[in-house]
Amino acid sequence: MNIEIDKKEILRYLGGTDKNNDQITDQLIDESIEEVRKISVPKFQYRIFEIKKNQKSIQILNSILVLTGKDIIKHLIHSKKVAIMAVTLGIQVDRKIKYYSNIDLTKAVIFDACATTYIEAISDNLESEIKEIANQSNCNLTYRFSPGYGDFSLKVQDNILKVLNSSRTMGLTVSNEHILVPSKSVTAIIGFEDKNIKKPTGKVQKRADNEKCKTCLRYKNCIYLQEGTFCEFRKKNL
Template sequence: MIELDKKEILRYLGYRRNQELTETVDQEIQELMIEVQKISNPRYTFRIFECQSNEENRTIEVLGTGLLFEGKSIYNHLKHAKKVALLASTLGIEIERKIRQYSLTAMSKSLILDACCTEYIEKICDLAECEIEESIAEERLVLNRRFSPGYGDLALDIQPKFLATLEANRRIGLNLSESLLMIPRKSVTAIIGLFDDPKLARPRRKKLNCTDCWMNQTCNYRR
């Protein structure tokens, strides 16, 4: 099993640093950190493409896909990249059903399991990054951190073409609702730049820099 970070789960639950846990909550967290991995069906898929930046329009074109990333945030994230990796991952529908079941019978477990899912999908994305890194080892390219549609000023309306490019429905069972919500809900799409100069890569970090996000003044996690 993957080792999940309990501190991150507590952060997702809104616990403050050094806030005391009851024995009951602590036990539920320990149990659900195991349960999330037993019930989930984690899968991911990725593809790597060459990309081209347009300084005048501040856009990034993913060559051969029809994808065009627009926005200051994503432009700054990728403007020096030689290639870009498109990633989609999901925990599957089974864990969604378990969360709904707990919401009817044990609300605290539902909330904790949801937080465990958030931590678990991040760990699955970390594994995917390792595979991406291995796949480009001979090219000596350096990855920067994950950047998802909806971060900064990168609009969510790129999601349909993004998932179509990855054939995410066929490969991992990932779909979109009419309102662009991912189904299953515990899923992630992300863009990772690949650079030949480590100094330009803004190397990947565990968490997104808050200053890059449009919610940086209102985000509960930041507070």
């Protein structure tokens, strides 16, 4: 799979920049990028569903899936259907992170950041494919919204994987705590919004980011920063 692993994104996860990057770190990043590519077995899938909304939940039609939580309901307020997606790098990446954690913590952290950047890049690429389908229906896409974000419960992971049949097709499962296994995996909901919908035109003053936000996996697609506020975690850790 010919998808770029962006060094600047890796450094963002590591809390640095290319300006203060030393030669040893740079070499470790290059080595880790090559190794992540070599051992990863990327798999991804998505399905598109019509939805039915009420004030307390969103039903994914022709499935067992029901979305609850004020944040996901607000996120999909203008959507008429959704894409449900899943991406994984495979179990070998998890094993390698565990291996480096036992022998070289610095390498483990850098390798983890490279893997995270890679799976986000694959997710971006998959989203671009979904966007082409949305354009054919005269729709715009919302940002990706994953379980565990805001008050969108991780428990929904179980049914997302059932709906996508991800255990059989991707080897993707969940733990008793509803955490994805392998850990370098992502599930997300993307809304399809009619391009003709008129949204409120008032501009919201975006609050300044800080370094804690910039290291978050959801920084690029954060709906809270788009609205000029922070998620509950950041509010408690300002």
